[in-house]
Amino acid sequence: MELFAPPVERLIEEFAKLPGIGQKTAQRLAFHVLDLPKEDAERFADAIREAKAKTFTCRRCQNLTDSEICPICSDKTRNQKVICVVAEPRDVIAFERTKEYKGLYHVLHGTLSPMGHVGPDDIRIRELVKRVAEEETEEVILATNPDTEGEATAMYISRLLQPFGIKITRLAYGIPVGGHLEFVDEVTLTRALEGRKEL
Incomplete structure (x- = not known):
């Protein structure tokens, strides 16, 4: 009823x-x-x-836009040789809010997930490889989430891009600002140690 x-x-x-x-x-x-x-x-x-x-995807970076090329890709003041790879369009917004990143993006529209039946052909990896092959890319920053799917996606892309001889980096993950060590899990603490830098 x-x-x-x-x-x-x-x-x-x-x-x-x-x-x-x-x-x-x-x-x-x-x-x-x-x-x-x-x-x-x-x-x-x-x-x-x-x-x-x-609304459709930018021909270059796959981000959502209402034109063939999005405003970020069209902006010649941005570093055209650095690509930050993110899983979703909302991740671009998060980076842009920091006002610190001045390179380009590539939006995958998902992450690899064998359990969810999402393979490399289901997300925009092929378009990323084509970009790196055709453009003068010097660095690719892998900025997928630090979960199982995000890590697997980052590793897969890293192996695919290795032959291009470019710098491939992964976002540093660690203790959040305002966090307390006693409440941080072991994996996060290990990452924080590995990602430490000199002051």
């Missing part, structure tokens, strides 16, 4: 398909949308349609 009218049930089901959204949150979002004035609800629906229709 359906608890709500079929259109409401369908709306809840669609919200529940979003990552990190459980049934209760889906219901809350659905009722929020239903409470919106008609114009606001239509603007929301139009924003989804427009984003889906007008």
Whole structure:
């Protein structure tokens, strides 16, 4: 027996398909949308349609954009010889917020995951190798997450790029600012030791 009218049930089901959204949150979002004035609800629906229709991947770095080449790749003031490889478009935003990185990016749109049936052909590794082969790349920074999939992806890419004779680096991982040593796990502490640098 359906608890709500079929259109409401369908709306809840669609919200529940979003990552990190459980049934209760889906219901809350659905009722929020239903409470919106008609114009606001239509603007929301139009924003989804427009984003889906007008957003695609940059021909060069695979980041999301509304043009053939994204603004970062088009920016000639950036270091064109350094590529930071990230798993998802949201990782680019995280780096850009630091205002420290001035190179280019390559977005994989995922990581290798044998358990999830995600292999090298399912993410944008081929495009990265082609870029390195065709451009004057001097360094590739592997900035995938320090989890099993991220590590496996970084190792795989590292082996693929080795023949190009370029510098291949991995982000240093360690103790977060404000963290306490007694609460840090052994793997993180080991990484922090390995990634230590001279002051």
